[in-house]
Amino acid sequence: MKVFIAADMEGITGVVHRDQLMPGGQDYQSARLLMTQDVNAAIAGILSVHNDAEIVVGDGHGTMRNILIQELAAPATLVSGPAQPRNKPLLQLQGFDDSFDAAVMVGYHSMAGVEGGLLAHTYVGTTIKKLSIDGQECGEVTTNALLFGESEVPVVAVTGNSCLADEVSSNLHAKTQFYATKETQGPTCALCFHPTQTTARIQESVASGMQLLPSITPLHPTVNEICVEFYRREMALACEGLANASRTDTCTVVFSGDTFLSAFKAMWIGVSAANKQYPEWMS
Numbered sequence: 001m002k003v004f005i006a007a008d009m010e011g012i013t014g015v016v017h018r019d020q021l022m023p024g025g026q027d028y029q030s031a032r033l034l035m036t037q038d039v040n041a042a043i044a045g046i047l048s049v050h051n052d053a054e055i056v057v058g059d060g061h062g063t064m065r066n067i068l069i070q071e072l073a074a075p076a077t078l079v080s081g082p083a084q085p086r087n088k089p090l091l092q093l094q095g096f097d098d099s100f101d102a103a104v105m106v107g108y109h110s111m112a113g114v115e116g117g118l119l120a121h122t123y124v125g126t127t128i129k130k131l132s133i134d135g136q137e138c139g140e141v142t143t144n145a146l147l148f149g150e151s152e153v154p155v156v157a158v159t160g161n162s163c164l165a166d167e168v169s170s171n172l173h174a175k176t177q178f179y180a181t182k183e184t185q186g187p188t189c190a191l192c193f194h195p196t197q198t199t200a201r202i203q204e205s206v207a208s209g210m211q212l213l214p215s216i217t218p219l220h221p222t223v224n225e226i227c228v229e230f231y232r233r234e235m236a237l238a239c240e241g242l243a244n245a246s247r248t249d250t251c252t253v254v255f256s257g258d259t260f261l262s263a264f265k266a267m268w269i270g271v272s273a274a275n276k277q278y279p280e281w282m283s
């Protein structure tokens, strides 16, 4: 049994504000530990069902060097390092391939544009206004689930903010387990459950998902295209001339490929180009 854990930070226990999300923020160091604890709870859930599971954790937030490896539960391994396309063409899923049997997403958030969503965004908050696949608006959880699914790997459990529940129940398999670490109250406010509670519940939720695994089927992409509406025209223009990118209106670019995965790689190259100079967190 081989399991990939994709870990983000905005949906981690106790995380509600940008001061917790980036190096230099006064609460960043303690948030790193909270993130590692939520991931450890997921690892414990997997191991409670398959005690010999091979587990790879992808650190998928910001600098992508958040998880404290010295605190990470053994025997998991960790994909760590910045998000530049030359480093991480698969972004949050770097290190994943079709050798895995199941996937878990820990610490996730609602997509860009969700009214009142806690720290809501899609991949790059300053750049992507809307991401759509086959005409449907998707967040990171759905997009990642399609990437996993193209390799026939189902998502057994997702943890994160309560405002993510709709996306999970609408788009992922009906038996995919969802646990909210906090109740969203506003863009930077939540009723946060205590870490002792979230740790136990994440473990239970992931264990339930692992037990249901044979009946949780993967999502399958219906198109090999990802449509991105950028916030500004210059961002879409920066994608012109890139392979497998075509601008369809002022701020919109459609990325395509032979597979959904290759469309995703083209998208990440385009979104990175749209950022022009790499922001601090990508370098």
Ligand SMILES: [Zn+2]
Residues within 6 Å of the ligand: 008, 009, 010, 109, 123, 140
């Ligand atoms: Zn994210």
